[in-house]
Amino acid sequence: xxxxxxxxxxxxxxxxxxxxxxxxxxxxxxxxxxxxxxxxxxxxxxxxxxxxxxxxxxxxxxxxxxxxxxxxxxxxxxxxxxxxxxxxxxxxxxxxxxxxxxxxxxxxxxxxxxxxxxxxxxxxxxxxxxxxxxxxxxxxxxxxxxxxxxxxxxxxxxxxxxxxxxxxxxxxxxxxxxxxxxxxxxxxxxxxxxxxxxxxxxxxxxxxxxxxxxxxxxxxxxxxxxxxxxxxxxxxxxxxxxxxxxxxxxxxxxxxxxxxxxxxxxxxxxxxxxxxxxxxxxxxxxxxxxxxxxxxxxxxxxxxxxxxxxxxx
Amino acid sequence: xxxxxxxxxxxxxxxxxxxxxxxxxxxxxxxxxxxxxxxxxxxxxxxxxxxxxxxxxxxxxxxxxxxxxxxxxxxxxxxxxxxxxxxxxxxxxxxxxxxxxxxxxxxxxxxxxxxxxxxxxxxxxxxxxxxxxxxxxxxxxxxxxxxxxxxxxxxxxxxxxxxxxxxxxxxxxxxxxxxxxxxxxxxxxxxxxxxxxxxxxxxxxxxxxxxxxxxxxxxxxxxxxxxxxxxxxxxxxxxxxxxxxxxxxxxxxxxxxxxxxxxxxxxxxxxxxxxxxxxxxxxxxxxxxxxxxxxxxx
Amino acid sequence: xxxxxxxxxxxxxxxxxxxxxxxxxxxxxxxxxxxxxxxxxxxxxxxxxxxxxxxxxxxxxxxxxxxxxxxxxxxxxxxxxxxxxxxxxxxxxxxxxxxxxxxxxxxxxxxxxxxxxxxxxxxxxxxxxxxxxxxxxxxxxxxxxxxxxxxxxxxxxxxxxxxxxxxxxxxxxxxxxxxxxxxxxxxxxxxxxxxxxxxxxxxxxxxxxxxxxxxxxxxxxxxxxxxxxxxxxxxxxxxxxxxxxxxxxxx
Numbered sequence: 001x002x003x004x005x006x007x008x009x010x011x012x013x014x015x016x017x018x019x020x021x022x023x024x025x026x027x028x029x030x031x032x033x034x035x036x037x038x039x040x041x042x043x044x045x046x047x048x049x050x051x052x053x054x055x056x057x058x059x060x061x062x063x064x065x066x067x068x069x070x071x072x073x074x075x076x077x078x079x080x081x082x083x084x085x086x087x088x089x090x091x092x093x094x095x096x097x098x099x100x101x102x103x104x105x106x107x108x109x110x111x112x113x114x115x116x117x118x119x120x121x122x123x124x125x126x127x128x129x130x131x132x133x134x135x136x137x138x139x140x141x142x143x144x145x146x147x148x149x150x151x152x153x154x155x156x157x158x159x160x161x162x163x164x165x166x167x168x169x170x171x172x173x174x175x176x177x178x179x180x181x182x183x184x185x186x187x188x189x190x191x192x193x194x195x196x197x198x199x200x201x202x203x204x205x206x207x208x209x210x211x212x213x214x215x216x217x218x219x220x221x222x223x224x225x226x227x228x229x230x231x232x233x234x235x236x237x238x239x240x241x242x243x244x245x246x247x248x249x250x251x252x253x254x255x256x257x258x259x260x261x262x263x264x265x266x267x268x269x270x271x272x273x274x275x276x277x278x279x280x281x282x283x284x285x286x287x288x289x290x291x292x293x294x295x296x297x298x299x300x301x302x303x304x305x306x307x308x309x310x311x312x313x
Numbered sequence: 314x315x316x317x318x319x320x321x322x323x324x325x326x327x328x329x330x331x332x333x334x335x336x337x338x339x340x341x342x343x344x345x346x347x348x349x350x351x352x353x354x355x356x357x358x359x360x361x362x363x364x365x366x367x368x369x370x371x372x373x374x375x376x377x378x379x380x381x382x383x384x385x386x387x388x389x390x391x392x393x394x395x396x397x398x399x400x401x402x403x404x405x406x407x408x409x410x411x412x413x414x415x416x417x418x419x420x421x422x423x424x425x426x427x428x429x430x431x432x433x434x435x436x437x438x439x440x441x442x443x444x445x446x447x448x449x450x451x452x453x454x455x456x457x458x459x460x461x462x463x464x465x466x467x468x469x470x471x472x473x474x475x476x477x478x479x480x481x482x483x484x485x486x487x488x489x490x491x492x493x494x495x496x497x498x499x500x501x502x503x504x505x506x507x508x509x510x511x512x513x514x515x516x517x518x519x520x521x522x523x524x525x526x527x528x529x530x531x532x533x534x535x536x537x538x539x540x541x542x543x544x545x546x547x548x549x550x551x552x553x554x555x556x557x558x559x560x561x562x563x564x565x566x567x568x569x570x571x572x573x574x575x576x577x578x579x580x581x582x583x584x585x586x587x588x589x590x591x592x593x594x595x596x597x598x599x600x601x602x603x604x605x606x607x608x609x610x611x
Numbered sequence: 612x613x614x615x616x617x618x619x620x621x622x623x624x625x626x627x628x629x630x631x632x633x634x635x636x637x638x639x640x641x642x643x644x645x646x647x648x649x650x651x652x653x654x655x656x657x658x659x660x661x662x663x664x665x666x667x668x669x670x671x672x673x674x675x676x677x678x679x680x681x682x683x684x685x686x687x688x689x690x691x692x693x694x695x696x697x698x699x700x701x702x703x704x705x706x707x708x709x710x711x712x713x714x715x716x717x718x719x720x721x722x723x724x725x726x727x728x729x730x731x732x733x734x735x736x737x738x739x740x741x742x743x744x745x746x747x748x749x750x751x752x753x754x755x756x757x758x759x760x761x762x763x764x765x766x767x768x769x770x771x772x773x774x775x776x777x778x779x780x781x782x783x784x785x786x787x788x789x790x791x792x793x794x795x796x797x798x799x800x801x802x803x804x805x806x807x808x809x810x811x812x813x814x815x816x817x818x819x820x821x822x823x824x825x826x827x828x829x830x831x832x833x834x835x836x837x838x839x840x841x842x843x844x845x846x847x848x849x850x851x852x853x854x855x856x857x858x859x860x861x862x
Contacts, residue, residue, distance in 0.1 A: 116595075
């Protein structure tokens with residue numbers, strides 16, 4: 001809990017600098033992949049945060065999609081293209097959803113939390129798939145965004161979008177690090193380990209769980225909004241369980257020591273996925289599933305200590 | 314009045330179907346503590362196997378009534394094979410691991426099986442409507458109703474009773490109940506837990522496959538049908554209480570009638586009806602209507 | 612004598628048809644140290660569980676500092692100033708000793724902005740280390756708790772109960788699981804810092820040496836009821852207590 005990078009602001013500034021510098025040397029396809037992975041990495045970070053409190057969210061894609069669709073619907077249907085308004089809306093919508101669901105789900109633990117979060121995200125998936133006015137399974141395209149009235153033209157747009165994503169992702173990671181050093185963040189592990197004792201010490205485990213759910217929803221909403229801006233497109237797959245399962249997988253592997261690790265992990269997953277989709281478009285899920293099984297079956301148990309530790313306690 | 318009859322019949326029909334697809338899920342969880350997401354894939358496999366088998370069957374020009382025997386046989390064979398392959402091939406290496414980790418395992422299995430289905434059957438749709446039309450209609454309270462749908466109700470009742478009978482009356486079933494009550498003591502008493510797990514998983518899988526087989530004649534069999542089913546089955550077991558078989562029946566009835574009512578009274582909210590019931594039940598009884606009490610002792 | 616800090620009146624707890632505790636009327640006065648003795652099943656832990664909100668009494672009232680707290684949750688009773696330790700130590704095994712104590716400090720600040728504010732402050736770490744030093748746990752502060760011996764775990768459990776100066780601390784069998792030749796030493800290590808804060812102490816104990824040595828007053832439970840209540844030496848010499856309680860322990 002204390003041997004982490006949470007308190008080192010210079011580290012985040014350094015990471016941002018590296019991201020920006022590297023961005024100018026990467027081939028454009030790889031930089032774009034990195035950009036979308038940064039956005040998705042925020043969702044993986046949200047899942048990892050909840051895992052600290054022992055909550056495994058199999059439906060975090062819900063907030064990802066809400067953020068994405070908030071940006072998409074405002075830009076494509078209401079004609080609002082200012083990126084700051086759009087992203088604030090994305091965070092707002094997903095946070096409100098996080099508050100409502102958090103009130104309902106914060107009393108559940110373990111299998112029930114996993115199952116209910118998955119069910120809720122699939123309800124949204126079902127709704128989006130059936131919503132013809134939102135393009136059903138195809139989703140819809142989003143017009144280019146503007147910055148305080150300036151719409152970057154085609155030549156500079158990729159650079160601007162990349163910088164926006166990199167800056168906001170790093171700021172979000174920094175804010176998350178602040179949260180982790182607050183009382184609410186510090187008590188997460190206590191909730192996972194022994195919440196009855198926590199009650200006897202005078203704290204409310206449910207409140208701690210609620211706060212982490214809301215923080216994670218805000219992060220994921222921002223991630224969804226950034227993805228919508230980057231790709232100019234949203235579709236219901238964002239809240240499909242394939243997507244959410246990928247986040248859980250990454251969060252498990254990334255561990256709990258860092259706010260950056262889930263982002264890097266998600267980038268690696270995206271890289272594998274890109275190649276797998278190229279090699280075998282209809283077997284991508286199978287490859288992901290086999291990799292997951294292999295990791296779970298073959299890697300030493302220590303890696304899973306995060307969610308298995310309570311059994312031994 | 315007609316509307317009332319329609320709600321009663323549709324609700325019953327839908328409840329029966331939900332029970333068939335949910336009871337295997339709750340059985341497996343109750344005995345093995347595995348929330349099996351791959352259950353949805355088993356259902357899809359059932360639907361595809363049925364479509365293929367009946368396709369061959371009708372192409373051979375065999376008499377229509379035999380189709381039902383074919384459906385029964387393929388459901389049993391496919392269910393037992395798939396169940397045992399998954400249990401012996403993967404799950405048995407992971408017994409005793411964290412429940413949430415097992416969700417990730419069955420989730421991975423679901424992904425693998427979904428793509429396996431696509432590789433075997435392709436992405437186009439299959440139609441085998443003949444069994445659905447075979448019996449025609451019967452009039453109930455002035456309403457023509459598909460006999461096939463009534464037979465699904467009968468099948469669900471028979472299967473439910475058979476499962477209950479197995480658990481309560483057979484030696485193997487009683488040992489299974491003992492394992493549910495206390496795994497360590499059961500193993501210490503010489504009950505073969507490994508065999509119980511394999512049997513339970515196979516039975517649970519057969520239920521999911523039967524669900525797919527009997528549904529295949531009513532729908533277009535296409536990729537993705539397993540997803541909706543697993544989520545509905547989740548809702549049913551959440552309402553009833555995870556791991557409880559009477560709970561699965563009650564949950565199916567609640568969800569089935571909720572859907573039937575919304576279809577006939579407020580069609581726009583059809584999708585929400587079941588989830589609304591789920592939300593209300595969770596608000597009143599957080600772990601479902603038939604949840605077993607489990608509290609941590611200090 | 613000053614006003615009592617804790618008053619229970621006719622507390623009763625039934626589980627179905629079984630009466631686990633009844634007619635428990637007890638007053639605790641500020642600063643006193645009280646031992647609760649009785650054989651297993653006499654209602655001692657049931658009493659502690661009712662006072663700390665884990666069990667809701669079937670009837671009767673509990674007043675703490677003049678306020679009715681009957682049926683309050685563990686969290687509310689903790690916030691009101693009642694803390695406890697456990698027969699089987701209840702700690703956070705994956706975290707270090709210092710982290711455990713800091714969790715206790717942060718938890719005590721819940722409801723007072725404690726969740727919002729930065730928690731990992733130098734001041735808090737210092738307080739945490741000071742607490743550990745007082746309880747003789749200083750040398751273990753950076754060790755993961757799960758790996759420590761049972762006696763140290765129990766000491767930590769008690770140290771956590773003492774965080775934030777509670778007015779009343781209930782220790783459920785502080786020396787159980789500790790080897791008999793270490794029991795007195797361990798009690799000395801924890802009682803001294805607890806008394807230094809003027810806390811009112813109640814501890815459940817089976818070892819009469821420890822009771823005689825550390826408690827000014829003793830309450831004997833028998834079959835869910837109070838058999839005797841008074842100065843320790845008097846209670847321990849009562850015939851009924853010798854016959855039903857002390858005899859019962861050694862039988």
